[in-house]
Structures are given as structure tokens and as C-alpha cells.
Amino acid sequence: MSRTGPAWFSHELCFWHDPGAGSGYVPVGPGVEPLRQHAVDPDLRRAEGLVRLSGVLEHFVRRTPTPATDEDLLLVHTPAHVDRVEAASALGAGDAGVYAQVNHHSALAARLAVGACVQAVDDVLDGRHPRAYCLVRPPGHHAEPDRAMALCLYNNLAVAARSAQRRGVGRVLVLDWDVHHGNGLQDVFWSDPDVLYVSIHQEGLFPPGAGLVTETGGGAGAGRTLNVPLPAGSGHGAYLAAIEQVVAPAARAFGPDLVLVAAGVDAGGHDPMGRMMATSRTFHAMTTALCELADELAGGRIVLAHEGGYSAWYQPTLVLATACAVAGLPAPPDPFLHSLEHLPGQQIRPHQTRVLQFLRDHHPLLSTEGAALR
Ligand SMILES: [Zn+2]
Known part of the structure; x- marks a missing residue:
């Protein structure tokens, strides 16, 4: 690793984005008492606080993003979509799409989240930093070109990948290990032969019916989408096997010039939105x-x-x-690990292995009969 160390992108305003009163992901309405919606980001500030307290942040170079421009956003999104996000946010509350509630700060926070990803890609392409991590919200991977969705306003990494292509980067691998399927990322790159989108997600969770093993890209992008829908209850062993047996060989067959990771942590064993058992050791x-x-x-x-x-x-x-892993440091102390690591199912189980075996046998990037598509 170079002397400069990896870059750490975050911005205070991303922590001010707030979907407003509700419970879980549902805004206040009939039967829903005001509590808090997910992706309210004092939690993210607490995450950054722990990284700072542990001393790990000192291994990074702090970078403050600037907001993405219209030109950046329009690499992926329609002008009407950008207008809807701006208008909803200007009103101070409301839904910019489908379950994509906003507050006054959301439009700027979303531009900063995209800006961080675009500028992080610029940094690694220019050799300023060997790697980069972006602690941003709102999240992005559900956002479609013309629709905000499920807490996601703009598709942060889709814009970053398109921005890399704008700079002449040949092939981009986008790996998404958020527990939900990244329908927006899949959509954007479905027919792009130069972007391999790989998603490891909980089978059938969200969006309903999305992220099947049989969805492998279309047109010129045939074979450039790879879904690993792990059954609910998958733990450390299943995730690592997915990386070793599916993601790594697919990446080698594809040959990326840049790697982007949608690094959600909702596959963690205590997450209220997923039914997986990943631990800090898994991530x-x-x-x-x-x-x-x-x-x-x-x-x-x-x-x-x-x-x-x-x-x-x-x-x-x-x-x-x-x-810690981005900085090349050992796994940190985890006061919650004891509650997860002993659970039956942390080792890979046969019904999880079958998903990986199916992909090895049938996915165009992995199977022998798919060699012509590589
Ligand atoms: Zn998620």
C-alpha cells in the first residue's frame, strides 16, 4: 500500500438526511405510531465515532466530498427523477419515489453521497489513494434511473461506475453484498458488457422476486449479471464460500480494471431488515x-x-x-460476536452449497459451456 493510505469519505450533512417519523421503513399512517424510520443517520455518525475512537480512522486520509453535479447524476438518472428528489426535499418531507422519504437536507445529502463515490473513484484512478471507503447516506443500490426506491434517492455506485467509464476505464466489477438485491444497479448495467454486476443477497427478500440465479444480463450484457441469492439463515461460512467459489472465479474470468463494492452491513446477524447471520469477522x-x-x-x-x-x-x-480490512488491519474486537458465532448454521449448509454449485454449473462466466461469452 502506498504511503498516503486509503481515503475515507464522509460528510456531516449525510448524517442529517432523515426519512422522518415512522416505524422501520414505514412512515406514520394508519396503525403506525411515530418512532423512527431506518436510515436515520445518527447511527452512521456513531459508526464513524467508533472508527475514530478505535484509532482506525488515523490509518485513512480524511476526504470531504463535494456534491455531485447534474452532469454526474444524468450519467444514470433522468432529469425528471432529479427534479422529483429536489422538489420533495425542498418541501421538507414526503416520498421522492417508493418508500424513499426525505427531509430538507436529503437532496444535498444524496448529491454528497454520489459525489463521494465519484471522487473516491477519481482518487484511486489517479493514484492519490490506493483504496477508498465512503461512509455515505442515503444509500443507492435500489435507485433506478427514473425512480427513487427503498431509502435510495440516487444510485451512488452506478453513477461512480459510469463516471469511471467516462474517464476511459474499460471494465468495472460491482459487487453488492447488501442483504437486499440491488435492483437499481442490475437495471443500469443489465446490457452493458463492460460492467459485471454481482449481488450476494438474501433470497427473495427485497425487491420481491428480484435477484434470481437465472437473471444473468441481456443483449450485449449477457453473462454480465451474476446473482447469488443465499437462503435466509446464511452465515459466515456461506458468505465466504460465495466469495471464494463464485465471486473470485467470476472476477478472474471478467478481468476488471476497477472494483466497486456496495458494502451494506444489513446481512449482519442483528439486523432487523434481514435474516442472515454475518458477523464482524464475515465483513x-x-x-x-x-x-x-x-x-x-x-x-x-x-x-x-x-x-x-x-x-x-x-x-x-x-x-x-x-x-480495518480496507486499512490492512486485523479484525477489531467485537463485543457482540459471542451472541452470533456459536449459532448453528454459521458453517455453510448443503442447501446453501447448492446455490453456489448451480452457479458454477450454469452461469456463463463460470460454466464451461459459457466460455464463449467471456
Ligand atoms: Zn439493504
């Missing part, structure tokens, strides 16, 4: 594996961006574990 190991893959295949160029993560108490530890 540390996956991040380390991806940094090593980037070293092997893409000159070390890797940018990770936060996505989902809704456990108020566990998210900070999972962000810290991710940060």
Missing part, C-alpha cells in the same frame, strides 16, 4: 478478499461504499470491521 474477511482481488486483477483500485445497515447497536462494529 472483515469479505473486504480483505475483495481488496486482494483488486490487488490481483485491478492494480489495487477498489472503492467501497456503505449501503444498508439498520441495527443501531451492531452497525458501528460492522463498519469498523470493514474499515
Whole structure:
């Protein structure tokens, strides 16, 4: 790693984005008493606080993003979509799409989240930093070109990948290990032969019916989408096997020049939105594996961006574990690990193995009969 160390992108205003009163992901309405909605981001500030308190932030170079421009956003989104986000935010409350509530700060926070990802990609492409991590909100991977969705306003990493292509980067691997399927990312790159979108998510969780093993890209992008829908209850062993047996060989077959990771932590075992059992050790190991893959295949160029993560108490530890791996440090102490690591099912189980085996046998990037598509 170079002397400058990896970059850490965050902005106070991203912590001011707030979907408003509700419960979970549902705004106040019939039967819904005001509590708080997910992705209210004092939690994210707490995550950054833990990374700072632990001393790990000192291994990074702090970078403050500037807001994405219209030109950046329009690489992926329609003008009407940008107008809807701006208008809803200007009103101070309301839904900019489908379950994408905003407050007064949301439009600028969303531009800063995109800006962080775009500028992080610029930094690694220019060699200013070997790697970068973006602690941003609102998240991005559900946002479609013309629709905000499920807490996501703009598709942060989709814009970053398009921005990299604008600069002449050839092939981009986008790995998404958020527990939900990144329908927006899949949509944007469905027919793009130069972007491999890989999603490891909980089978059938959200969006309903999205992210099947049989969705493998279309047109010129045939074979450039790879979905790993792990059954609910998957733990450390299943996630690492997915990386080793599916993601790594697919990445080697594809040959990326840049690696982007939608690094949500809602596959964590205490997350209220998912039914998975990943631990801090899982996120540390996956991040380390991806940094090593980037070293092997893409000159070390890797940018990770936060996505989902809704456990108020566990998210900070999972962000810290991710940060430690980006900085090349060992996995951090985890005061909650004892509650997860002993659970039956942390080792990979046969019904989880079958998903990986199916992909090895049938996905165009992995199977012998798909060699012509590589
Ligand atoms: Zn998620």
C-alpha cells in the first residue's frame, strides 16, 4: 500500500438526511405510531465515532466530498427523477419515489453521497489513494434511473461506475453484498458488457422476486449479471464460500480494471431488515478478499461504499470491521460476536452449497459451456 493510505469519505450533512417519523421503513399512517424510520443517520455518525475512537480512522486520509453535479447524476438518472428528489426535499418531507422519504437536507445529502463515490473513484484512478471507503447516506443500490426506491434517492455506485467509464476505464466489477438485491444497479448495467454486476443477497427478500440465479444480463450484457441469492439463515461460512467459489472465479474470468463494492452491513446477524447471520469477522474477511482481488486483477483500485445497515447497536462494529480490512488491519474486537458465532448454521449448509454449485454449473462466466461469452 502506498504511503498516503486509503481515503475515507464522509460528510456531516449525510448524517442529517432523515426519512422522518415512522416505524422501520414505514412512515406514520394508519396503525403506525411515530418512532423512527431506518436510515436515520445518527447511527452512521456513531459508526464513524467508533472508527475514530478505535484509532482506525488515523490509518485513512480524511476526504470531504463535494456534491455531485447534474452532469454526474444524468450519467444514470433522468432529469425528471432529479427534479422529483429536489422538489420533495425542498418541501421538507414526503416520498421522492417508493418508500424513499426525505427531509430538507436529503437532496444535498444524496448529491454528497454520489459525489463521494465519484471522487473516491477519481482518487484511486489517479493514484492519490490506493483504496477508498465512503461512509455515505442515503444509500443507492435500489435507485433506478427514473425512480427513487427503498431509502435510495440516487444510485451512488452506478453513477461512480459510469463516471469511471467516462474517464476511459474499460471494465468495472460491482459487487453488492447488501442483504437486499440491488435492483437499481442490475437495471443500469443489465446490457452493458463492460460492467459485471454481482449481488450476494438474501433470497427473495427485497425487491420481491428480484435477484434470481437465472437473471444473468441481456443483449450485449449477457453473462454480465451474476446473482447469488443465499437462503435466509446464511452465515459466515456461506458468505465466504460465495466469495471464494463464485465471486473470485467470476472476477478472474471478467478481468476488471476497477472494483466497486456496495458494502451494506444489513446481512449482519442483528439486523432487523434481514435474516442472515454475518458477523464482524464475515465483513472483515469479505473486504480483505475483495481488496486482494483488486490487488490481483485491478492494480489495487477498489472503492467501497456503505449501503444498508439498520441495527443501531451492531452497525458501528460492522463498519469498523470493514474499515480495518480496507486499512490492512486485523479484525477489531467485537463485543457482540459471542451472541452470533456459536449459532448453528454459521458453517455453510448443503442447501446453501447448492446455490453456489448451480452457479458454477450454469452461469456463463463460470460454466464451461459459457466460455464463449467471456
Ligand atoms: Zn439493504
